[in-house]
Every structure is written in structure tokens, then in C-alpha cells.
Amino acid sequence: MGIVKVLDHPLIQHKLTFIRDKNTGSKEFRELVEEVALLLTYEITRDLPLEDVEIETPVCKAKTKALSGKKIGVIPILRAGLGMVGGILKLIPAAKVGHIGVYRDPETLQPVEYYCKTPTDIAERDLIVVDPMLATGGSANASIKFLKERGAQNIKLMCLIAAPEGIEAVQKVHPDVDIYVAAVDEKLNEHGYIVPGLGDAGDRLFGTK
Numbered sequence: 334m335g336i337v338k339v340l341d342h343p344l345i346q347h348k349l350t351f352i353r354d355k356n357t358g359s360k361e362f363r364e365l366v367e368e369v370a371l372l373l374t375y376e377i378t379r380d381l382p383l384e385d386v387e388i389e390t391p392v393c394k395a396k397t398k399a400l401s402g403k404k405i406g407v408i409p410i411l412r413a414g415l416g417m418v419g420g421i422l423k424l425i426p427a428a429k430v431g432h433i434g435v436y437r438d439p440e441t442l443q444p445v446e447y448y449c450k451t452p453t454d455i456a457e458r459d460l461i462v463v464d465p466m467l468a469t470g471g472s473a474n475a476s477i478k479f480l481k482e483r484g485a486q487n488i489k490l491m492c493l494i495a496a497p498e499g500i501e502a503v504q505k506v507h508p509d510v511d512i513y514v515a516a517v518d519e520k521l522n523e524h525g526y527i528v529p530g531l532g533d534a535g536d537r538l539f540g541t542k
Contacts, residue, residue: 334504334508335504335507335508335510335512337504337512338376338514339514339515339516339517340372340514342372344372345515346515348372349369349493349494349515349516351365352369352493353530353531355532359537363416366417366420366465366493366534366538367416367417367419367420368420369420369493370417370418370420370493371421372420373420373515374421374425375424377461377513378405381401381403381459382401383400383401384400384401384402386398386399404429404454405425405428405460406428406429406452406459406461407425407428407429407431407460408430408431408432408460408462408463408480409433409464410435410464410473410476411448412538413464413466413538414463414465415538417463417464417465417493418463421461421463431450431455432448432449433446433448433451433479434447434448435447435472435475435479437471449479449483451480455483456485456486458485459487459489460487460488460489461490462488462491463490463491463492464490464492465492465531465534465538466494466495466527466534467492467495467496467500468498468521468525468526469525470501470503471502473490473502473503474506477490477507477510478506478507488507488510489511489512489513490510490513492514492515493514493531494518494527495512495517495518496517496518496520496527496528497520500512518530
């Protein structure tokens with residue numbers, strides 16, 4: 334079973350408070366989401382492999398550490414996941430970015446992929462799937478499924494906040510996927526919104542309703 338890691342760092346929790354606040358405007362909301370994504374990235378990349386390299390400092394030659402070339406892919410779930418990409422790329426500028434869009438068919442209620450563009454070497458990359466909200470888990474499960482069908486081998490899911498129901502749903506369908514979140518909230522309400530949550534992340538990021 335994949336791990337569920339809740340990042341309770343004081344800076345993350347402080348920024349998350351302002352993300353939740355309904356009085357936070359779109360500009361500040363976008364900046365805060367990007368900042369928290371950066372902080373989450375610090376933790377989600379903790380197990381990246383290192384190799385010994387030799388450099389020359391202003392003082393002498395030295396053996397030190399560098400990333401061993403592990404390839405990273407960032408896959409935001411459209412559209413709200415776009416708000417987290419900038420923070421990740423500040424720490425991993427060489428990462429390739431794919432995009433995946435999923436909607437629920439109103440008649441069958443099954444997830445339908447409407448857009449998917451990924452790096453061509455997806456099977457060789459460690460993928461970080463990002464979405465601010467893990468509510469029912471439907472979009473995350475469908476997105477991970479579509480990525481696996483294209484050859485993805487190693488996938489992690491990174492969200493700002495999650496409902497217990499969403500975590501359970503992802504663990505049931507994709508037990509090999511580790512989940513990283515800033516907070517696990519109380520529940521889903523009857524409309525499928527996370528409580529207390531932060532509202533609709535996409536609308537708040539892009540100023541729509």
C-alpha cells in the first residue's frame with residue numbers, strides 16, 4: 334500500500350490558512366498555491382538518487398553530490414492543477430510537463446479523458462500528478478489509470494488538501510501510488526465539496542465562477 338504523507342511544516346500550514354480564507358483574492362491565492370506546491374515538492378523529492386561528482390571550489394577540488402539524472406515528469410490535472418506547476422518547476426526546472434483533462438460523463442457517470450499530452454518517455458520518468466483537491470478521488474483515479482495505460486511505471490500524487498474519502502478511493506484503485514498532501518480535511522459534503530476545504534480551486538485560481 335502506498336504511503337499517505339501529510340506535510341505539517343509550519344510554513345505550509347500558515348500559507349494554507351490564507352488559501353482557505355474566502356477573502357483571499359485570485360492574485361494572492363495563485364501565489365500561495367504556487368508557494369505551497371514548492372514546499373510540497375521539497376518533500377516529495379526526498380528520495381531522488383544522488384551520485385558523487387568532483388568539482389573545483391575557489392579553494393580546492395572537492396567530491397560532492399549531484400542528482401544522478403533521474404527523469405521527472407509533472408502532470409497537472411486540468412485545470413486547477415496548473416496552479417501548482419510553477420512552484421514545482423522552480424525546484425526542478427528540467428522536469429517535463431504533461432497535461433491531462435478528465436470529465437465525468439453525465440449519463441454513465443464514468444470518467445472520460447478529453448485531453449492527454451505527456452512526455453514521450455513517460456515510462457522512464459518519475460511522475461508527479463498534481464491537483465489542489467483530492468475530493469472523491471474520481472479525477473485522480475482516472476488520470477492515473479490513463480497514465481498507466483500509456484506506460485507510466487512510477488507515479489506520485491500531490492494535492493493541497495484531501496478528503497478521507499478521496500484518499501481511500503485512490504488507495505483502493507492504485508495501491509502503488511504514494512499520496513502527498515498539506516492537510517486531510519473532515520469529510521465531503523452532499524455536493525462532493527471538501528469540508529472545510531477551500532471552495533473551487535479552479536475558480537479561485539482563475540477568477541471564474
